[in-house]
Amino acid sequence: MNYHVDRKFWAAFLILLVPASAWCEGPLQRSNTFNTIPAPRITVTNLTGTVEVRGWEKSVVHAVYMIASPRIEIDTEEVPSQGDAEKIHLATHLLDRNLQGPNAKVDYTLDVPVGSSMEIRNPQGLVRIDKLNGDVWVESVGGNIIISDAAGEIVARSVGGQIQIVRPSGYVEASSVNGNLEFLSPSSSRIHARTTSGRIVYEGNPIAAGEYVMSSYNGDIDVFCPPSASFELNARSVHGKLIDDMKLTHKRYHRSVSFYGNALLGMHNQGAATLELTSYSGTIRIRPQTTQP
Amino acid sequence: MIDEGVEEDMKLGNACEKFEANLASYLEGDSNPEALSHASECDFCRCLLADLDLIRKVSPELGTEEPPARVWANVRAVLIEEGIVHDPVSFWRRWAPWGSRSLVRHPAPFAAAAAAAVMAVVLFKAPGYLVHSNAPPANVIHSVVFTQDYMAPRDISSLRLTIQQLEQAYRANEASLEPSMKATYQKSLDSLDGEIRECELSMKQQPENDLAREYLSTAYVQKAELLQSALEYNLR
Incomplete structure (x- = not known):
């Protein structure tokens, strides 16, 4: 008899123990x-x-x-x-x-x-958004933000996290203080990006009549475009280097424009899109895209 | 002939109006068994009373931090201009003037005050970011990024003062921030302080350096936004 009571007790105990331990852990x-x-x-x-x-x-x-x-x-x-x-x-x-x-x-x-x-x-943790047609507004403190295939307006802000935006097609505004910003294969005609110490990467073919404004303080800005890309470049930096690996047709600034530091005004193909890149002490590079993403 | 349900609703509506009229004095400590009795019968008024009671109980525990004096000055100036501010009245009568003016029936003063407060906060927060949210045309985007190059030295010194106040408030409260958030904010503040220092040095050496001025004013705005964001999270 005692044996049966013990067995029932242990059976009940085990039945309760499994969900209880799962709940605790x-x-x-x-x-x-x-x-x-x-x-x-x-x-x-x-x-x-x-x-x-x-x-x-x-x-x-x-x-x-x-x-x-x-x-x-x-x-x-x-x-x-x-x-x-x-x-x-x-x-x-x-x-x-x-x-x-x-x-x-x-x-x-x-x-x-x-x-x-x-x-x-x-504030703290990854935000990942995939395949939306509506507007997207994301704010984080330390978390990374990854947005893919969004067709609406995107506003993404992170204090310390990275922001990666893949194949956006609407207006994009992205900012971070310490995080990197990446724009991969965008079909957006307007991108506005700013970071203080992060790196900015733009990899894609700028849309005709599009405007891409990117600014960093001491982070580098790297733009990768296919050889067929048609854009006008206005790049300026107070202390940073400007490197043109796409062999742009360089233009002179109008003599009324005065500035300190380095500047590069140039055109690639017909100059259909406008790229405005500024950095205080980071390097700005324009490079040919070697592989299609 | 009036339907019984409608008649009941009308009675309840009158009772609600009476309840609202007595609410301010009740919240200030007057005993009002009639208001309590109505609240026990009416779901809406019971919820309203519970919310206001909660606010009354919790509000003394809230911090005593004051926003910058100019926020209140701006709010007050607008209220006076609108003819809304009159003789001083008690707290509950000021914020819950159900006796003579229902919040629902006269929303304009509250809207004006709220708009003034929002304007004051937004202006003090980030003058450069007022135009960003509705897919602006290309020339506006340009001005968003470089908007601070239109910032006059007077605005910069005003912003600097605001940042000092915000930084004092942040330093007083940073210990209660969650450690990883505090580390993120600190790292970002260090980056922005570095940017400000370097740009100020450039400005001293080359006062006509437009790009350095743009970076300086953008860094100030970003620092103000960052401190405000940290303070907001700290209050949550």
């Missing part, structure tokens, strides 16, 4: 599904952790949260509260304000309608 997973209009506005406010967003063809937002602590909840708000949502707000809410670092971590994975506009604040 691993993050909690929660999810929400919202029916939305085809182009909703979605706001995510997180503290630390990753935020990954993918566009899909459904008018549905599916959100999965990996939550490090049971003392964190996710606040959700749909507007309007009935019917298909036009706006969705998701926010990490610490029930214990003393939670910090990995204990305050929430990883968001969102599948959203491809027409969605996103506004994301994620």
